[in-house]
Amino acid sequence: KNEVEQSPQNLTAQEGEFITINCSYSVGISALHWLQQHPGGGIVSLFMLSSGKKKHGRLIATINIQEKHSSLHITASHPRDSAVYICAVRTIQGAQKLVFGQGTRLTINP
Amino acid sequence: SQTIHQWPATLVQPVGSPLSLECTVEGTSNPNLYWYRQAAGRGLQLLFYSVGIGQISSEVPQNLSASRPQDRQFILSSKKLLLSDSGFYLCAWVSGRSYGYTFGSGTRLTVV
Numbered sequence: 001k002n003e004v005e006q007s008p009q010n011l012t013a014q015e016g017e018f019i020t021i022n023c024s025y026s027v028g029i030s031a032l033h034w035l036q037q038h039p040g041g042g043i044v045s046l047f048m049l050s051s052g053k054k055k056h057g058r059l060i061a062t063i064n065i066q067e068k069h070s071s072l073h074i075t076a077s078h079p080r081d082s083a084v085y086i087c088a089v090r091t092i093q094g095a096q097k098l099v100f101g102q103g104t105r106l107t108i109n110p
Numbered sequence: 111s112q113t114i115h116q117w118p119a120t121l122v123q124p125v126g127s128p129l130s131l132e133c134t135v136e137g138t139s140n141p142n143l144y145w146y147r148q149a150a151g152r153g154l155q156l157l158f159y160s161v162g163i164g165q166i167s168s169e170v171p172q173n174l175s176a177s178r179p180q181d182r183q184f185i186l187s188s189k190k191l192l193l194s195d196s197g198f199y200l201c202a203w204v205s206g207r208s209y210g211y212t213f214g215s216g217t218r219l220t221v222v
Contacts, residue, residue: 033211041148041198043213086154090211095161096142096204097169098211100154 006101019074021104023087035086116214129188133201141203143184148198
């Protein structure tokens with residue numbers, strides 16, 4: 001079993017829909033990251049969370065440390081949101097290493 | 111400002127040839143540096159990390175090696191590439207103060 005599990009693996013929705021991507025992890029963490037990877041491969045960090053909730057524009061990320069679960073929400077989704085969204089946890093062991101989920105491929109149709 | 115440079119962006123190399131990918135960071139000192147790889151259809155996996163000059167830790171046994179000759183320079187190398195070395199390679203760094211993670215733009219390596 002992977003230490004970081006994401007669901008769903010693939011998600012297709014219509015423009016304007018509310019999107020939720022889930023992430024569960026089984027290791028002790030110091031922080032959780034949500035990343036966005038576009039077709040060219042480049043990765044952008046969207047959020048870093050250690051507790052609670054963060055919001056940036058139409059994106060909202062939440063984390064429940066007790067349940068070892070995080071969600072990424074996109075409100076009023078748009079075709080430009082189409083990308084792979086990756087959950088990654090920073091382990092509490094030394095050196096701030098990241099353990100990645102497999103990613104969720106999101107496609108928003110106009 | 112803090113930036114990270116990674117090159118080349120794409121690379122096609124024959125089996126058995128050597129490899130050198132370079133990553134440099136600006137605007138910080140003594141960062142933790144990382145090399146990650148994403149094989150086709152798979153998630154990102156940590157290959158190497160470094161917490162200081164000359165200090166390299168390897169996460170998985172493989173055909174690759176890493177070096178950190180200067181504080182802000184991290185190099186990924188291979189003496190003889192294998193087909194299985196194909197993938198997308200990402201350099202990243204963490205600032206000790208902010209703990210933010212910054213990724214390079216990546217190198218797509220195809221071994222033929």
